[in-house]
Amino acid sequence: MYPTRIPTRRVALITALIAANLMALPALADSWRGSYEVTGVKGGDMLKMREGPGVGYKVIVGLPNGTRVKVQSCQRLGNTRWCEVTLERARGLKGYVSESYLREK
Secondary structure (H helix, E strand, O other): OOOOOOOHHHHHHHHHHHHHHHHHHHHHHHHOOEEEEEOOOOOOOOEEEEOOOOOOOOEEEEEOOOOEEEEEEEEEEOOEEEEEEEEOOOOOOEEEEEHHHEEEO
16 A cells, blocks of 8 residues: 555645644743732722723723732833733723733732
8 A cells, every 4th residue: 555645735734734833832921820819909009900901091990909810911111011801700891000010829
């Protein structure tokens, strides 16, 4: 019995698809990081969740220590890394917080 010959075009297409998927993996890992908890906020204060990544954006809500959030993505602006988050208990509520107040759960 002779080995089956796979057409060269098909091999090239399959190789290209595999390579494209492998290159996308680091981007996916960085964009979805998982569950975090607000920490390091001084007593009587709250972490401000804002409409955009920066202190110039309107505050949506204050988050006390212990609030659980899902990080969607993060970006650096100046010296601060801002993360887009959703609240675990109110998934429709989305905003930005400083990464320095988040601890992975």
